[in-house]
Amino acid sequence: MLTGQEYIESLKKLKPIIYYEGKKIESVVGHPLIQPHINSAAATYDVAFDPAFEDLGTAVSHLTGEKINRFTYIHQTPEDLVKKVKMLRMIGQRTGSCFQRCVGFDALNAVYSTTYDMDQKLGTSYHSRFVEYLKGVEKRDTMITGAMTDPKGDRGLKPSKQADPDMYVHYVSKNEEGIIVRGAKAHMTGMANSHEMLIMPTTALKEEDADYAVCCVIPVDAPGVLHIFGRQTNDGRKYNEIDQGNFKFGVVGGETLTILEDVFVPWDKVFMCGEYEFAGTLVERFASFHRQNYGACKIGLTDIIIGACALIADYNGTAKANHIKDKIVEMIHLSETMYCCSLACSGEGRKLASGACYVDPLLANVVKQNITRYIYEICRISHDIAGGIIATLPSEVDLKHPELGKYVQKYMMGVASVPVENRFKILRLIENMTGGTALVESMHGAGSPQAQRVMLARQANLEHKKELAKKLVDISD
Amino acid sequence: MLKIGVKYCGNCNPQIDGPKLVKRIKELLPDSLFLSAEDPGIDVLLIVSGCPVDCATRPKFTGPLVVVAGKTVDRVPCEAAEIPEVVAEKLQKYDSKE
Ligand SMILES: Cc1cc2nc3c(=O)[nH]c(=O)nc-3n(C[C@H](O)[C@H](O)[C@H](O)COP(=O)(O)OP(=O)(O)OC[C@H]3O[C@@H](n4cnc5c(N)ncnc54)[C@H](O)[C@@H]3O)c2cc1C
Numbered sequence: 168m169l170t171g172q173e174y175i176e177s178l179k180k181l182k183p184i185i186y187y188e189g190k191k192i193e194s195v196v197g198h199p200l201i202q203p204h205i206n207s208a209a210a211t212y213d214v215a216f217d218p219a220f221e222d223l224g225t226a227v228s229h230l231t232g233e234k235i236n237r238f239t240y241i242h243q244t245p246e247d248l249v250k251k252v253k254m255l256r257m258i259g260q261r262t263g264s265c266f267q268r269c270v271g272f273d274a275l276n277a278v279y280s281t282t283y284d285m286d287q288k289l290g291t292s293y294h295s296r297f298v299e300y301l302k303g304v305e306k307r308d309t310m311i312t313g314a315m316t317d318p319k320g321d322r323g324l325k326p327s328k329q330a331d332p333d334m335y336v337h338y339v340s341k342n343e344e345g346i347i348v349r350g351a352k353a354h355m356t357g358m359a360n361s362h363e364m365l366i367m368p369t370t371a372l373k374e375e376d377a378d379y380a381v382c383c384v385i386p387v388d389a390p391g392v393l394h395i396f397g398r399q400t401n402d403g404r405k406y407n408e409i410d411q412g413n414f415k416f417g418v419v420g421g422e423t424l425t426i427l428e429d430v431f432v433p434w435d436k437v438f439m440c441g442e443y444e445f446a447g448t449l450v451e452r453f454a455s456f457h458r459q460n461y462g463a464c465k466i467g468l469t470d471i472i473i474g475a476c477a478l479i480a481d482y483n484g485t486a487k488a489n490h491i492k493d494k495i496v497e498m499i500h501l502s503e504t505m506y507c508c509s510l511a512c513s514g515e516g517r518k519l520a521s522g523a524c525y526v527d528p529l530l531a532n533v534v535k536q537n538i539t540r541y542i543y544e545i546c547r548i549s550h551d552i553a554g555g556i557i558a559t560l561p562s563e564v565d566l567k568h569p570e571l572g573k574y575v576q577k578y579m580m581g582v583a584s585v586p587v588e589n590r591f592k593i594l595r596l597i598e599n600m601t602g603g604t605a606l607v608e609s610m611h612g613a614g615s616p617q618a619q620r621v622m623l624a625r626q627a628n629l630e631h632k633k634e635l636a637k638k639l640v641d642i643s644d
Numbered sequence: 645m646l647k648i649g650v651k652y653c654g655n656c657n658p659q660i661d662g663p664k665l666v667k668r669i670k671e672l673l674p675d676s677l678f679l680s681a682e683d684p685g686i687d688v689l690l691i692v693s694g695c696p697v698d699c700a701t702r703p704k705f706t707g708p709l710v711v712v713a714g715k716t717v718d719r720v721p722c723e724a725a726e727i728p729e730v731v732a733e734k735l736q737k738y739d740s741k742e
Contacts, residue, residue: 214654218680219663222701223654253656253699260656470657 168225168236169308170216171209178205178360183388185359185423187396195359199405200396203417205360207262208310210416211238214258223254228305229522230298235305238272241279242524248513252463256506259467263413263600265420265608267357269460271311274365275301276523277453278382282438283521285445293438294521300384300436312364312387314352314425315453319369326372326379336366336427337378338440345433346440348381352427354611356420358394361387364425368439371447380446382439383432391430394423400603409563409591412599419608451622455512455528457613458535462509465538465609468600469502469545475597476552482581482590483554494548501541508534529626532619539616542609546601557598566591646673646739649689651681651700658694659714660724665731666692672732676739681705688738690731710734 169177178196185192187200195201214224215236226240226247227233242248251272258266279301282293304311317326320334329335336350348366358364367382385392399418404410412418439445477495480486512530519525550557561579565571566588576587599605610616637643652662669690670678679686681703691711693700698713710731711718717730 218650219652220654222652222699223656249699250654253654257654257656 168215168234169212171213174209174212174308174310175205177362181362181386181388183359183394184392185394185396192359192396200402201359201421203264203405203411203413203415204267204357204421207264207266207416207420208268208357208360210258210262211266211268211310212236212308214254214261220257223250223257226250230302231305233305236308238268238310239275239301239305239308240272241276241301242516243522244524245514245516248459248516248524248526249510252459252506252509252513255460255463256467256470259464260470261467262416263468263471263596264416264418265356265464266416267312267360267420268310269464270313270356270457271309271361271365272313273453273456273460274311274313274315274367275304276456276525277449278365278367278438280519280521280523280525281445281449281452283523284448284519285439285442287520288444289442291442296435297438300438307362309363310357310361311384312355312358312361312425313367313453313457314355314358314364315367315369315450316353316355317369318351318353318424326370326376335369335376335379336381338381339378339429341440345431346381346383346437348383348385348427348430348432350427352425354397355394355423355425356612358387358423358425359396359421363387366427367449367453368446370450372443374443377441377443380439380441380443382437382449384436384438385427385430385432389430391428393426393428395426397422397424400605401599407563409566409588409595412595412597418599419604451528452525454614454618454622455526455531458531458619459509459512459526461538461609461613462505462507462534465542466502466506466509469498469505469542472545472549472597472600473498473502475593475600476549479553479590479593479597482585482593484582485552491552494552498545498548501545505534505537505541508537528622532622532626535613536616536619536623538609539619543606546606549597549601553594553597557594560591560594560598563591646676646688646735647683647686648673648676648678648735649681649683649686649703649705650678651689651691651703653691653693653695653698653700655694659696660694660712660727662692662694662712665712665727666690668728669732669735672728673735676735687740688735690735708738 214220225234226237228235282297286294317335320329326335333350338346339349340347363384363386372380408414480491485491512526515527516524561575566575579587581590688708689705691700693713695714
């Protein structure tokens with residue numbers, strides 16, 4: 168296992184090509200845009216070494232019997248799934264931001280069971296190849312980007328019917344050594360500070376789209392890979408501390424648009440190549456594991472938002488008002504409801520043919536559907552409690568300005584005993600954790616709401632419900 | 645010398661500060677040795693779970709246990725301020741010198 172510092176050192180050895188606003192980022196480590204995301208990911212490494220957290224941060228490999236970082240583990244039991252949920256909440260409480268590593272974690276788990284099923288049905292040998300790769304991941308404590316989402320072009324058209332065939336990642340050729348892939352992956356969480364990416368198809372596929380059924384591992388700095396780091400709300404504030412809100416860990420995961428310009432992938436890193444029948448299974452499993460997470464990591468974050476709201480009520484002198492108390496209770500209720508859903512889909516986890524454990528997909532989709540609403544409601548309440556000042560607060564520079572500072576200090580005071588700087592810090596924290604980029608992640612991360620509704624309709628066993636109603640009133644047909 | 649193994653849960657939503665509690669217990673038992681829960685030489689195992697769910701994974705240890713789980717000690721409710729003394733007293737019973 169790596170410590171957080173060893174992980175950071177390991178990044179220095181990589182040479183990914185990353186651009187931001189037209190300029191090449193020479194080193195991700197120490198870059199003000201990316202360092203907060205590195206700090207956040209490093210927390211996933213550090214918890215494995217801290218006695219207070221290691222019960223969640225580590226697991227025992229089912230492959231080797233060695234103690235490993237849980238982010239490289241294949242769940243074996245429902246208890247493992249519950250531990251995952253608790254771990255994500257616990258790390259979220261520490262970072263107040265996305266720590267990125269769950270995407271690759273979910274990708275590993277989805278590919279593990281899907282390759283097993285593929286081999287059973289098609290006689291391929293992807294699973295043993297994947298297990299060999301996985302052993303290396305466990306040993307090296309690799310940080311992997313889960314790379315599913317394609318740019319998708321015209322959403323109404325299948326991959327092979329797009330005006331540009333590269334709107335979905337596909338393989339363009341293969342030979343004895345490996346395959347060549349082309350396309351791009353969008354919204355890539357943690358890519359800039361990962362070691363590798365695990366490419367998966369975005370959608371279920373039919374035979375005419377078999378070239379798009381690709382699952383493989385690519386180093387972030389492989390020849391032909393280019394990353395464009397995305398803009399975030401308030402990223403112009405990266406050179407200030409207080410104004411960022413969460414300056415140490417940032418907001419969301421630091422996403423990239425990652426372009427794959429004819430990238431060579433050796434066969435030992437290829438886990439699907441043309442087996443279109445299994446693209447849907449892989450997508451569904453990855454999505455369900457990933458949707459499980461949102462009632463976990465996001466609850467770590469809402470723990471902080473709720474705490475920040477309670478503090479700002481103290482600082483503003485409103486904490487004793489009944490409606491404020493009630494709004495805080497409402498936030499707690501919404502937050503713990505989401506957590507309940509994550510625990511439930513984990514507790515109802517079941518073994519797959521590979522022996523690995525899978526969440527209950529119906530309940531996992533309920534988790535994420537709730538997130539697309541309840542996080543917005545929590546953030547709405549936080550804006551109510553914090554006051555309009557989160558939208559109009561003067562800058563940190565003016566707070567500390569030799570001439571203007573005295574006015575900012577005087578008129579931005581709340582309860583007299585609270586230092587104005589503390590009030591600034593909490594207001595900025597609320598502003599940055601509850602708006603813009605942070606909020607959108609709750610809507611679209613792990614899939615847009617409609618993607619969950621499709622799964623709910625498919626999994627809900629509606630015919631059984633109809634039968635129940637008929638039986639109760641003696642309808643037989 | 646009493647050898648105490650300490651095992652924490654992962655502290656996802658703790659009602660007590662486990663590491664702070666253990667620090668206080670160490671002060672109350674200056675002659676005891678606090679070790680990892682996996683250490684084969686321990687006399688007693690102290691489980692420190694942040695809440696009553698008490699999900700800390702139990703190591704392979706068949707000896708005596710003292711379990712703090714939120715504001716309880718061996719399942720009995722306990723005021724937070726009293727937990728260190730109550731636990732120290734229970735642990736001391738396993739000191740062979742006593
Ligand atoms: C912060 C953040 C981090 C992310 N991290 C990752 C990551 O690490 N890895 C990864 O793989 N993905 C990641 N994603 C991507 C995420 O899974 C997608 O954003 C999500 O699947 C939605 O896709 P989209 O953004 O292209 O939206 P769109 O597909 O453009 O959706 C917009 C709207 O159009 C609707 N729509 C789309 N297609 C159709 C259709 N065919 N018919 C009818 N309606 C349609 C949707 O339901 C939605 O209402 C991340 C996203 C965000 C915001």
